[in-house]
Amino acid sequence: MSELLTIGDFSRMTFLTVKALRHYHDVGLLEPARTDRSSGYRYYRPEQVAEARLIRRLRDLDLPVEEVRAVLSAPDEATRNAVIAEHLERMSRQLEQVQETVDSLRRLLTGEGADLPVTERDEPATMVLAIRGLVDGDAAVTWWLESFTELHRLLRTAELTRTGPDGADFPTEFFTEGAAELVAFVPVDRVPSFGQLSSPLAVEAVLRPAARYAVALHEGPMVDLDGAYSAVGRSVVQRAMSSDGPVVERYLPLGGSDAVEDLLAHHTEVCWPVSA
Numbered sequence: 001m002s003e004l005l006t007i008g009d010f011s012r013m014t015f016l017t018v019k020a021l022r023h024y025h026d027v028g029l030l031e032p033a034r035t036d037r038s039s040g041y042r043y044y045r046p047e048q049v050a051e052a053r054l055i056r057r058l059r060d061l062d063l064p065v066e067e068v069r070a071v072l073s074a075p076d077e078a079t080r081n082a083v084i085a086e087h088l089e090r091m092s093r094q095l096e097q098v099q100e101t102v103d104s105l106r107r108l109l110t111g112e113g114a115d116l117p118v119t120e121r122d123e124p125a126t127m128v129l130a131i132r133g134l135v136d137g138d139a140a141v142t143w144w145l146e147s148f149t150e151l152h153r154l155l156r157t158a159e160l161t162r163t164g165p166d167g168a169d170f171p172t173e174f175f176t177e178g179a180a181e182l183v184a185f186v187p188v189d190r191v192p193s194f195g196q197l198s199s200p201l202a203v204e205a206v207l208r209p210a211a212r213y214a215v216a217l218h219e220g221p222m223v224d225l226d227g228a229y230s231a232v233g234r235s236v237v238q239r240a241m242s243s244d245g246p247v248v249e250r251y252l253p254l255g256g257s258d259a260v261e262d263l264l265a266h267h268t269e270v271c272w273p274v275s276a
Contacts (some may be wrong), residue, residue: 004043136179147184213271245273
């Protein structure tokens with residue numbers, strides 16, 4: 001017993017509360033060296049102090065309990081460091097997103113970019129290569145990237161020529177219900193043969209009908225894309241021109257046609273369907 005630490009002493013040495021130590025025991029993260037069967041008192045070895053301090057550091061970084069367990073049970077230093085590095089990368093992305101939101105809020109409060117011009121455009125019927133998918137908001141970005149990566153690959157393998165920028169349909173249900181069937185598409189010069197559409201995704205060649213749109217061009221960060229939706233929607237409603245059909249986003253590569261493979265480097269046109 002003299003070689004063991006009481007839970008109170010162990011708490012003082014590690015800055016972990018007794019409640020936290022009991023919780024880590026319950027979830028199998030930090031087992032006491034000994035638990036008195038009659039009193040339930042927990043005792044720890046002095047060597048466990050370093051492990052407890054590591055656990056506190058990892059939890060201070062919001063590393064989930066399961067990932068803390070993976071760090072503690074890692075067979076070698078490289079495996080342990082890989083788990084930590086992956087979490088740090090996630091935290092970095094989250095911090096970037098928070099900063100983007102803060103910057104966006106400042107722009108909103110100062111009215112920056114509030115008056116986007118809205119134009120009207122008639123689009124002819126167009127042959128496109130398309131991928132459909134039932135997508136919710138949380139999976140939208142991943143689905144978008146996977147779909148356009150695959151569409152671009154098919155353009156190369158089928159030797160098709162694009163006739164316009166990438167685009168995607170966003171039905172009203174996607175905004176009101178949080179999930180809907182989305183369509184990612186690339187305008188092409190011809191209908192490819194069936195064999196040229198071999199893909200793990202549901203790819204099809206379809207003819208998009210002619211339509212008229214009210215259009216606002218968004219040139220800022222994606223966090224502010226709702227500003228373009230607001231501008232074009234307000235314009236359409238004020239003129240009582242709204243029409244059924246999905247809003248279409250078109251992606252204009254920043255470097256022109258030569259930079260089309262960089263999926264994230266683009267401006268976005270928000271195209272709201274309007275009555276003729």
